[in-house]
Amino acid sequence: MQFLSRYGRTDWFGPLLVTILAAIIVGSLSPSFLSAFNIQVLLLAVAINALVAYSQMIIIAIGEMNLSVGAIGGLAAISFAGMMQVWHMPILPAALLGILIGLLGGIINGVIISLTGISAFVITLASLSIYKGINLGITEAQPFYGIPNLVKHLGNAPFLGPLPWLIIPTAIVGFGLWLMLTRLPIGRCILAVGGNRHAAELSGISIRLTVIVAHALSGAIAALAGILLCARLQIGQPTIGDDWLILSFAAPVIGGAVLTGGHVSVGATTLGVVIVAIITEALVLFNIDPFLVQVVLGVLILWAVGINRLREFRLKPLRRA
């Protein structure tokens, strides 16, 4: 009971419970779920989707939305692939430039939002169109195929047991974000701005700078996600990022993020991604009528979030006591 009331209140506890429960259920029904190869596949999906979720999470933290995460990711991905194919650029500089493009995209978002005071929703929607348009303009909807073999290898191979290489950048970013949001003043400023913008301003926090930093980070992380996905797909697809939006919000929200800002959790968001990945996988493993997949997906999401909620209902009386 002590344990429950101590950890039960943290954001990650519920999602963790759901994750374990889901893994047990899926694993017992389909033993191959826990095979090394399958875990690797799961981790690959998590590695990329977690970055997508982080890049939105940091914007949710300041109480805004970034609709352009997918467009930035896609632009970075095709830039990365394009620079390697067309200009024969070495991998590392290409990747860095790709991230830089994302960073720049984010900074542009942030600067316009904080200078004009127009809602982030509108600005990032416009920039979504712009970034996506540049992507299409460059590629004319044709993929880049010239991905070096090393990148293809890194995008899919494990380095230790079932752990894929791709998990490394994600883990670093995740840890960095956690450190930033819990230990570094800049992270705390981001949360303060999301928690009560007015109060933060009165406390001498520069709203402009904080907003720009958050958007810059978001852009860079989205770009990293795009580059990793490009490595994983072994193609610079112009459609990369088109379907990120919903997931980018869903994972943080499943992880208890407050959409009005001020409260996000890196751990719980990661678990949110894991939950979605397990559910997606379960749908494939169980040979469900393809026409029913969406229904089951919806029900499972509700189930996952519902369990997360139950814990709160149970804990309320405890808190009073």
Place this chain on the structure above:
Amino acid sequence: MHPPSLQIMDISMPSDGPAAASLDASDTTLTPSPRVRRVRFYLTNEFGLVLLIIIFGAAFTFAVPRFLSHFNLFILGRTAAENIVIGFAMMVVVVTGGLDLSVGAIGVCAAMGGGWLMQVAGLPWPLAVIGGLLLGAALGFVNGWAVVRSGLHSFIITLASMSIFFGVMIFITRAQAFRSIPLSFASFAHIRYFGFISPLLLLAVVIMLALVYLYRLTALGREMLAAGARASAAELSGVRVKRVIILCHMLAGLLAGVAGLMLVARNDAAIPSMAGQLGQDWLLPAFLGPVLGGTLLSGGFVSPLGTLLGSFLLTLLTNGLLLLQIGQFWVEAVLGLLLLVAVLLDQARRSFIARRRMI
């Protein structure tokens, strides 16, 4: 930062009220001068949008000779009408500080329901339309009920319900369309009044007027705004917040149904793909109209006229750009740029007025 609140008529104080004597000093300050009122009007979103529509309309007329052709105006109005109603469907939930990702899914379900009633059940189309709308409202009720009962954010509830509604629809229909749509119904999308006005646009305007009536002249509408602005305060003032939120979602479902049925008329068929995978194609127009129109995503403030103008502006930009014949794949980038220019212009207008201290 805040948009102007409800456009409330200014009070004019009777000079012989019981407390007037002691109020003399503040009396003068209680009524804003006509100039302040005029400036306040110039500062509104709606005024800005009208300006932008005029500017861009003029630019397109100048740049594209056929922009003002009857055919193009008709197309423009009809497409705008769809976007406007989709925007309304989202707007009425955004009022509560929530959102409804499932508008598209509900719209398609209502359309398919209506199509089924027309083709398979063979009902006369007015009944089938009512049936489709009721289905939309019912699905909206499910959303609202789930949001209120679970206490979860509507984002997560409608994310799941989007999947469920759409999935059930696809499962039942096997993605097959209903295309025996009575001509008398479908013709609504094809008739042209005076050669260029679509009845659908008129319908959108009527819906806007109804929404204005709701939010300004009924207790329910005012309660929706109050509940959206601050639920705890509204609750303590006697608003049944939960019931009101359910009603908002039902209204969203109903309006999504209207938009869905408009598309049925437009396509002469009820087709599952009309709003894309899971109905997601509607999401951007659904949000963009209200947000451009000044509706706050955090809830509590709404502008039906703004939504109408915002959606119209969006449609206008898209239409004009397509006519401008920009390099194939660059249209989207230019659309984004134009949108950015539009909102920046609007912002500049506001700070210009504010800087000139016209207030």
Place this chain on the structure above:
Amino acid sequence: MAEFLFEALGISKSFPGVMALQDVSLQMREASIHALLGENGAGKSTLIKIITGIHRPDAGELRLAGTPIELTSPRDAMAKRIGVVHQERNLIPRFSVGENIYLEQLAGRPLKPLRYPELYRQSRKWLDLLDLDVDPATPVSRLSVAKMQLVEIAKALALDSRVLLLDEPTASLTPHETVTLFKVLKRLRDDGVSMLFVSHKLEEVGELCDQVTVLRDGRNAAHSQPLQGLGRQDLVQLMIGRKEQIADWPARNFAAATPALALKGVSTILGHRDIDLTVKRGEILGLYGLVGAGRTELAKCIIGQFAVTEGSVEIQGKAVKIASVADAIHRHGIGYVSEDRKAEGLILMHSVLANAGITVWRNLGHHGLPLTDGRIRSRIEPFVRRLEVRTPSLAQLVGNLSGGNQQKISVAKWLAAGVKVLIVDEPSVGIDIKTKAYLHELLRELSDTGTAVLVITSDMPEMITLADRIAVMNDYRIEGTITNTRDYEEMSSRIMSLIHRVEAA
């Protein structure tokens, strides 16, 4: 060395439709406490916001130690060691007490890792100074209003300012906490800090301050005068232009009246036990208790927000079950003026009209007529006028009103509602003395028309002015009920003995 540490000279400031300040001056000496007085909406908070860089003045000059300064943001003011406690709470709810206290410092060094144990240890110092017994690691959102206020003060103290501005810091404090705060402020004064103190409680001003500036309608009515020699009535005269009228109402007898609201052996889910309480028609019952006694909670149980677990609630003699707040209001005619106007009392982003009218919409809408602004206005206007709400128009956003005027709206909407039982929780927090008198009159008139009023207040004089009877609550129980004789000494000692009897036992 200049004569004055800080000066504001010839300050003017206008908002859309409002001239908030006109040629206002103020000069603060080192090592002194300067009172800033004025009615609600006189411009006190606006002046403070100008001094701290939140608003830019339209005209005028700020000087620090004789040199003119330019402030463009709160950070500028902080850098000049000007600290402030604002009238409104400005804390990050999910952050801990300690982090809130040090938020200003954090902003300055974005990449230096935080060391929480260290930070908590340092913040302890400021909490101890204010006698505030909370763990610095507690999230602020779990504190009571009073404790938040003290955290806010600690936050300002932690800045180690030379000039400290305090905008109604005592409005939500108990007398005990106020005494502690004053000790701290006096010590700061002795250390050379120059302070500006805003309050509507004139006793406090007399006890604490050296100089006084009075604002009336955005102008100086008095400018940096020594307080010495100015009596309470002099200050009132400066503030409102006339003397204070002290209500002297005859005692009323309710022996024959029928009960409007009666609680019989009520226990609640929030922990109340055996509550017996009766408010008769036309009566004003005061509910007194120290903060934390459970009065607000009891009110919320009565209006159906939390469940009553045992006993019976009777309205007009009939036992009822109140399932929701809407039920309480629309079916049973019970209204509740919340003590927390920002969170529960008002919708800050809506207009005065929308806030004041919310309670009458249903009623007006019943007839099927369109619910026009005009119809709502005609219902609420008398009350808004009577309370002298200072607003450019009814279309003004409530959030733009001065704190006291906001409070007036949160009370006015219930006066307009026409309820049969009205529960009023701390109605006069932040209201100036003139309006407080009007409010008391209104409540009295309301009760004369047959409404039963339950007043919860921690302001003993207010209680004794208003109540016909006083019920004393302590630790979620009613300790006793006494009839008010309007003799301050006698009543306060009887109330205190009721409270302390329990504590002695």
Place this chain on the structure above:
Amino acid sequence: YADPSTKIALVPGGPHPYFASWAQAGADAKKDFNLGAADYKVPEQWQLADQNNLLESLVTQGYNGFLLFPGDPVGSVSTVQELTDSGAPVIALAGCLKDPSTASFCFGTDVYRSAYLGTQHLIAGMAGTKKRILHVTGFLVDPNTQLRINAVNQAAKEGGATVAETIADIDAPGPAEEKINAYLAAHANDIDGIISTAWVPSVVSANALRRIGTKRIKMVAIDHDKAVLQGVKDGYLLGTMLQNPYGQGYIGSYAIDKLRNGCKVNASAPWTKNALTARFIDSGTVFAGPEQVDNYLQSMQAITKTIFASFAKTYLICSK
């Protein structure tokens, strides 16, 4: 002989590599047949509404002939009606409209037949195994997806194979990657073959097989993505079902011009019937195995030539 006032628009359903050769086909047709224009116009996004808006604006811009991949076989019928009402002939290109419609005819790939043939090739290649098939395909909202599922199931039934699972809605890279790999991770041993009937799943499955390094699982893909062609060459895939987008664009442009200049559709031509329409012309579907992939362009051009040679004679009745 041709008419410079003919302005043709080639409009796909959205940005997609499949249609890329339409641009070249249009340009060539413009030159060869001396047309006013034969422009490739892409809707911004793969959305029916976007395509409709684009088409309507093209009418306004004065385009008077349309080669159109229907965003929806039923949903696009009314838009096509509006196009033909404006006097512009329309040919459904690459995919068909569902009858009845005012399009002159459908010129493209018979999705049912293509999936059916591909599955037959797969079954043939799986000889000696248990013939368990995984079918990966595109969005369910596209009614063609249902046709493909039916075709695969039918071919499997006839060939004595079983469809172990159908994974749909994966016409986007991320989800395709996730789901196909997840399936292979768990069930690689439970299947003997993969049939893909959409572009992205073809690419992703081809890559996945290469990664696993198995040639035990046979696969037949669709379309000509480089990753797929390379997979065929390297022996990871049995082959791929190729379509003829260039020929569609080239001959289609020619036909539109004819239709605008005195020719009519020959009602009694030897039309093929398919699940959607009774007026269908196959633009050519070939199964390309390892030997054919290198010179598939030539074989396509050959097919194009053959169709073109007899096209006017067979399908049109011209007064001039």
